[in-house]
Amino acid sequence: MSAAIASRIDEARLWERHMSIARHGATAAGGVNRQALSPEEASARREVTGWASALGLKASTDAAGNFFLRLEGTDPSAAPVLTGSHLDSQPTGGKFDGVYGVLAGLESVEAMIAAKVRPRRSIEIVAWMNEEGSRFVPGMMGSAAFAGAMPLEEILGIRDAAGVSVAEGLAAMKQACPEVPERALGGPVKAYVEAHIEQGPILEREGFTIGIVTGIQGKRTFRVTVTGEEAHAGTSLRRDRKDALLAATQMVQALVAVMHDAEDVVKFTVGRFTVQPNAPSVVPSSVVFSIDLRHPDSAVLQSLGDRIPEICAAQAGPCEVKSEKLTTSMSLEFPPAMRQLIGACAERVGVRSMEILSAAGHDARYLHTVCPTGMIFVPCKDGISHNEAESATASDLADGARVLAEALLELSRD
C-alpha cells in the first residue's frame, strides 16, 4: 500500500497554523495562556472554524463544551472516526500541547480532500473541553462527560478560582461563538486516534519520530485543606499559634519523603499551594494544596495514594486537615489492534517508530472506554512541556500528521 494521503500533508501549512493559534493567549515569554472556556480559547476556536469551513467541514458543540468539526463520509449514518485533542492550555503553557492533535486532525482531513479521497465513515476533529484542569479542576472534563464518566450536572457546577462556574464559562463560549449549532452529548464512535507531543524526553533521546503509545500511566489527584487560625505576627506566641503554613510545609516535606523511590518512577507533585490571608504580618489561617500522584503500576499508585490522608494528619500539629480524593485514573493499555495499525502506518510513511508509555494523561483515557483508541506521539524538545519554552519541529509534526492521516483513512474505510 502506498501512502497516498500522507504525501498531501503540507508541513509549512501545519506549522503556520500552530504559530497562528499560538497568538490566542500569547505570553511575553513565547508561550500561551489560553485556559479552558476563556475568551482566548473562543478566538482560537473561531480561527480553526474558519479553516475548517473553507474545506466544507461542519462545526458543532455539545452540552459539555466539546467542539467538533465534521467531514461527512459517503455513509453519514455510520459511526464516525474521531481524532483531536484540546485547545486549552496551562496558564504558562506552550504552543503545541493539545493544539497539535486538533491541527494534525485538520491537516489529515485536508490531505484527504486534496487527494480527492472521500472516506466511507465521517471523520470528526474534536477539541475537548478543559483537558488541562488548570482553570477548572479536574482536567479532561469534556471527554469525561462525553464518555459518561462524570455527570454533566456535576461538571457544570465546578467553579474556577474567581468563582466562575463551568456553566457560566460555557455560556460565555456560546456567546463568543454564536453560530455553532449544538449536538447531542456522546454517541457511537468507531475509533479514536489522538496525536500529541510526547511531553517527555524519550523519543528525542532514542532518535525516533513516532511513539506508538501503549497506554497511559495512572494518576490520582487530591486536595488537602489545612485550617489554622489567623494571628498577629508580632504578638502571638508560638505555643498559641495554629499556623496553617507551617503545618502544610511539614506535610509536603513528609509526603516527599514517603513518595521517594530510588528508581525515580513515582511522580509526586504539589503544583498548587494557596495561602490565606497571604499577608506578610499575619499568621496564615489556611492553606489549600493540590497533589498530583502518578505511577505506571496501578497497585503501587493505589497504595501510595491511600497513605496521603494519614501522612497529612500526622503533620497537622495544632491545625485541622482534610484530605480529599479528587480523581483516580488507573493505568490503562490501548488495544493491540490500534497500536499495530499505527505501527503499520508509520512504516508505510517511512518514519521510525517505537512503543512508548504515556506518562501524562490525555482525553484518550476516556475515549478508551467508548471505542478502540490509540495515540501517536511526536518528540518535543528536551521533553519540556507545560512550559512556555515547549518546542517541536515542523518536520516531526508533519510526520506525525502523515501517520495520523493514514490511520484515519484506514479506520474510516471499515
Added chain:
Amino acid sequence: MSAAIASRIDEARLWERHMSIARHGATAAGGVNRQALSPEEASARREVTGWASALGLKASTDAAGNFFLRLEGTDPSAAPVLTGSHLDSQPTGGKFDGVYGVLAGLESVEAMIAAKVRPRRSIEIVAWMNEEGSRFVPGMMGSAAFAGAMPLEEILGIRDAAGVSVAEGLAAMKQACPEVPERALGGPVKAYVEAHIEQGPILEREGFTIGIVTGIQGKRTFRVTVTGEEAHAGTSLRRDRKDALLAATQMVQALVAVMHDAEDVVKFTVGRFTVQPNAPSVVPSSVVFSIDLRHPDSAVLQSLGDRIPEICAAQAGPCEVKSEKLTTSMSLEFPPAMRQLIGACAERVGVRSMEILSAAGHDARYLHTVCPTGMIFVPCKDGISHNEAESATASDLADGARVLAEALLELSRD
C-alpha cells in the same frame, strides 16, 4: 488635678463610631477588609471627616497620603500635638486595630470642646497611610515618609499585587476625597500619643485596663524568591526537576528549626507564600515568600536575621534563591517622661495601668524619631488581632480615650 475632660468622654458614641467605621469594607465574618488607599478606606475617611467637620476641625492631607484633622489651638503657630493611628486594615482584619487610635483622638477633642477647654497648642488627629503593609509593602509607609525615614519617591513607586502603584492609589484617594486640601509633608510636632488595642493577651490576663507602652519590639522583614523550572507533573523525572515549592517548603522548615527558642520570645512568621504558575499538574517554577522576624533584643534580632540568607541557600537544592532584606527596625524605648505622663493620667482617671512592651509595630515607631512619643494600650479579647474576630469592650475603649484626652490636654498646654 481632676479629670475634667475625661468625664466628657462618651462611651456609647465612641462605640457607635467604631461600629459605623466597621461598615467600610465589612466582611461576612464580621471583620473588615479596608486596605490602604482603597475605596473602602476613602469612604471611612469621609465618614470621620463628617464627624470632625461638625466639631469645626479642619481636614488636610500630605503628599504621602497621611490624613489630618486639626483642632486649632489658641496659639496656632505653636507646634501641634499629634494623636491618631490608621484606618487601613489587613485583608481579614478587625474593627479596632488602628481605627481606635483615630476615634479615641476624635473623642478626646470632642470632650475638650464639650468641656469648653481650648488648648494652647493645636491638636491634630492623624490617620497614617498604609500602616498595615498588606496591600503595599512595607507597612507604616505614611509615618515613615512623615519622619523622613523613607524617601517619598521610593514610596510612590511601590506597587501592590495587581500592579497598582502607591502614586496611583494616592490619586484615587484624592479623587474620592476631592475637598481635602493638601499640606506640606512633615513639620514640627510637640509630641505624639497613639492609642491602640494591645493585640496581645497580657492586659486581659493580668487584669489591667491601660498599658503604658515602654517601647516597641524590633522587627526585620525579608522577601525570599526561589526560582526553579516549570515541568509537566506526569512526565518530568524527579532527578531532572527544579521544583521551587519543594525547595521553599524545605527552607521554611529549616528556618523554623533555627528560630526555635525554648523561651518562646522569637516571633518568626511566613505570612505570604505565592507560587507560580500554581497549577495542579505543573511543577512550580517559582515561590516568593515573606519573613517577619521580631525580638525585643536588638542584638538577637540582628543576628537571627543575618542567618536567613545562608539557611535558605543551604536548602535550595537545584533551585536558585535570593533573600532580600526589606526593612529593619531595631527595638526602641519611649521617653520616660511620656510614660510617666500617661501613668499619671491613668491614675487621675482612676483606671489600673501597667507597663507593657509592644510586640507589634506601630506608626509611633517613626514618630519617636520626630518628637517625644508615647502609646496607650487597651485590652483586646483573647489577644486576638489581625483577625476578623478581633474584639474589645466599649468600657475599655472609653477608659483608654479618657487617659488619652487627659494626656493630650496636658501636652497641648505646655
